[in-house]
Amino acid sequence: EFANDLVQECVLASLVPALAAAHHRRAADLSTDQPETMAEHAFASGDLERAAQGWLLAGQAAMGRSAVEDAAALFGRGLDTTSDPVLRARLLLARGVAGEALTTYAPALADIEEALALARARGSRRVEMEALRARGGDVPVGLHLPTADVAAHLESALAIATELGDRRAEAGISTRLTVLDISRLRLRSALSRAERTLERVGTGHEDDRVLALDGLKSVLAYLGDADRLRVVLHELEPMLRRGDSAWLLQWTVFEAAFVPASAGAWEEARDRVEEALRINLRSGYPAYSGFFEAHQGWFDRLAGDLDSALLHGRRAVELTSSADHPWWYAAACGLLAATLVASGQPVEAAATARRGLASTGPATAEAWRLRCAAPLAAVSDDDVDWRVASGLLRGVDCPAGQAWVAGADCYLLVATAAHRRGALDEVAEPLAALRGATGTRWASVRAQLDAADLR
Numbered sequence: 001e002f003a004n005d006l007v008q009e010c011v012l013a014s015l016v017p018a019l020a021a022a023h024h025r026r027a028a029d030l031s032t033d034q035p036e037t038m039a040e041h042a043f044a045s046g047d048l049e050r051a052a053q054g055w056l057l058a059g060q061a062a063m064g065r066s067a068v069e070d071a072a073a074l075f076g077r078g079l080d081t082t083s084d085p086v087l088r089a090r091l092l093l094a095r096g097v098a099g100e101a102l103t104t105y106a107p108a109l110a111d112i113e114e115a116l117a118l119a120r121a122r123g124s125r126r127v128e129m130e131a132l133r134a135r136g137g138d139v140p141v142g143l144h145l146p147t148a149d150v151a152a153h154l155e156s157a158l159a160i161a162t163e164l165g166d167r168r169a170e171a172g173i174s175t176r177l178t179v180l181d182i183s184r185l186r187l188r189s190a191l192s193r194a195e196r197t198l199e200r201v202g203t204g205h206e207d208d209r210v211l212a213l214d215g216l217k218s219v220l221a222y223l224g225d226a227d228r229l230r231v232v233l234h235e236l237e238p239m240l241r242r243g244d245s246a247w248l249l250q251w252t253v254f255e256a257a258f259v260p261a262s263a264g265a266w267e268e269a270r271d272r273v274e275e276a277l278r279i280n281l282r283s284g285y286p287a288y289s290g291f292f293e294a295h296q297g298w299f300d301r302l303a304g305d306l307d308s309a310l311l312h313g314r315r316a317v318e319l320t321s322s323a324d325h326p327w328w329y330a331a332a333c334g335l336l337a338a339t340l341v342a343s344g345q346p347v348e349a350a351a352t353a354r355r356g357l358a359s360t361g362p363a364t365a366e367a368w369r370l371r372c373a374a375p376l377a378a379v380s381d382d383d384v385d386w387r388v389a390s391g392l393l394r395g396v397d398c399p400a401g402q403a404w405v406a407g408a409d410c411y412l413l414v415a416t417a418a419h420r421r422g423a424l425d426e427v428a429e430p431l432a433a434l435r436g437a438t439g440t441r442w443a444s445v446r447a448q449l450d451a452a453d454l455r
Contacts, residue, residue: 021045028054035061036074043081052082056091063098064244066284072098089118089127096134101284103325105142112139125160132157133173136180142325146363151180168208171201175215182222183327183365185407187398190219210239214248221255223398224405226262226441233259246283250276254292257299258406262441266303270296287328290319294332298409301339302444309339317352327368330356334371338409341416346379353379366392367407374410377417386421389414393430403430403437408445412452419452 024045039054059074092115099108116131136154181190257272297312313336333356340349356372377389
């Protein structure tokens with residue numbers, strides 16, 4: 001009841017230890033709605049497991065406020081306090097998620113691996129599922145681990161979710177697998193998986209449906225299917241705005257830009273990306289902003305403003321270079337390199353594309369390698385550069401009548417290389433797919449195809 005901190009400390013020091021502990025226990029009981037305060041009192045009373053649980057909850061609340069560094073510190077306090085294996089596993093997983101946001105990938109992976117080992121040793125299937133899901137997240141991607149291994153961990157997590165009958169976990173894990181399929185340019189498989197996930201969720205809990213719609217939205221955006229994408233966004237975006245997931249909302253707002261972009265409404269498309277960037281600032285995941293910025297440059301280029309496209313492209317590379325994440329950096333380098341090709345700067349285009357390609361590796365998902373391999377092939381006479389780019393383009397697998405419209409640069413740049421080599425027949429099939437997919441939408445992409453006369 002004393003407002004002065006010094007007086008409080010003096011009163012506390014005057015109490016016998018048993019009475020002080022009793023007061024701390026009572027204070028912990030009275031502050032359950034303030035987990036960090038509760039944890040401090042529980043710790044002072046000697047109830048270490050309760051204190052660790054409080055720091056876990058406080059850290060999760062801090063993550064919700066995007067106070068990622070504070071959250072990581074709170075999870076660390078919990079780990080310093082508890083010896084309970086399952087609670088330690090949960091704290092380790094939580095700290096691993098914070099590490100993903102902070103792009104401290106190696107320590108985050110160590111936390112995830114330790115959590116997985118603890119969960120398996122204790123037979124905790126739910127915590128094992130959560131650890132496997134984390135093992136299939138951006139941490140291993142940031143560490144350049146093989147995409148196939150990342151997917152395998154997710155498949156294992158999905159099997160446990162099905163075993164537990166956890167529909168929400170199923171939807172979330174399936175959506176992450178959909179994202180991996182997109183990155184591997186397996187868009188046919190991605191669309192099929194996303195549709196199955198949504199069908200399985202049905203009209204159940206809104207949070208489950210949000211996760212399923214999120215996956216379907218992503219596939220439709222990368223296919224450039226604006227009509228279906230608009231329908232999905234009409235349901236998904238209001239649900240996200242009612243909630244508090246800045247993480248999902250930023251991606252939804254960003255990918256919503258593909259609808260006006262498909263109709264050449266460039267101001268509206270740019271406004272959507274700018275809003276996504278603002279949401280990103282409060283998401284706790286600033287490393288992803290460069291990916292949004294790179295597409296702002298793409299929209300500028302499609303609109304014919306090469307100067308603005310170069311400004312956004314260079315900024316995107318700068319924003320992604322500090323985070324050792326092969327997806328975002330390669331995308332930024334690839335989109336900038338394509339703009340450099342369009343603006344008649346082949347030497348810088350080649351250097352930029354090579355830097356982006358060097359940040360990937362044979363185990364990196366195909367979309368990100370092709371992003372850089374395509375502009376490199378367009379300005380290089382090296383046979384290896386050509387074979388890599390053309391092989392990756394021929395590997396794009398889309399539903400009938402559709403194409404990877406979001407990656408239209410890659411089609412056009414590889415076709416440019418093919419035209420110079422007299423090898424258009426080698427990429428005739430993907431070019432025909434892109435032409436068919438842009439028949440009524442994406443007039444800017446279709447105009448580039450026509451201008452290049454790549455038939």
